[in-house]
Amino acid sequence: MNKNRLEAFSDGVLAIIITIMVLEIKVPHGTEWRALVPLLPVFLSYVLSFIYIGIYWNNHHHMLHSASKVNGSILWANLHLLFWLSLIPFATGWMGENSFAPAATALYGGILLLCSIAYWVLEQTIIQKNGKDSLLAKAIGQDLKGKLSPLLYLTGIALSFWSPWAANGVYVLVAFMWLIPDRRIERIYEEG
Secondary structure, three states, rough: OOOHHHHHHHHHHHHHHHHHHHOOOOOOOOHHHHHHHHHHHHHHHHHHHHHHHHHHHHHHHHHHHHHHOHHHHHHHHHHHHHHHHHOHHHHHHHHOOOOOOOOOOHHHHHHHHHHHHHHHHHHHHHHHHHHHOOOOHHHHHOHHHHHHHHHHHHHHHHHHHOOOHHHHHHHHHHHHHHHOOOHHHHHHHHHO
């Protein structure tokens, strides 16, 4: 199978996700700066989610670039990831509209956790198809960030019921961990 259609479809879905998120930011009914103040939680949740979608898009691109073969299992694993990513606009809107309420913040973290698990499943499915000596398998190595992220999401989910701001701090921390594109794949290409 050709991976170009998989990449194009995934890019399209991610673009739609970002579009849906920005449409959730409603124009205020005032003409003064103070009319924007109630939108601050909505805007902050949008910024965080935009960064997360960007991180997934960037790392998804690197991961698929490293794959030489694609099969039906990879297509389904990719759809699994896109499903969880497609729920980010809902959680973003709920969290922003309710000023980072505990349940909304916990749901947001839960969706981030499920996105990370789905990404790992896709990664492992690609490695299984392309082999243990594939570029992706070599690049992943011990995958400390990949193992640490779900634990931090679980911490954020637990914190959300005590302090939603602390929970969001954890989500921001994970985003900063991944903000710089995963250079392992690029390094393996340069070495090979």
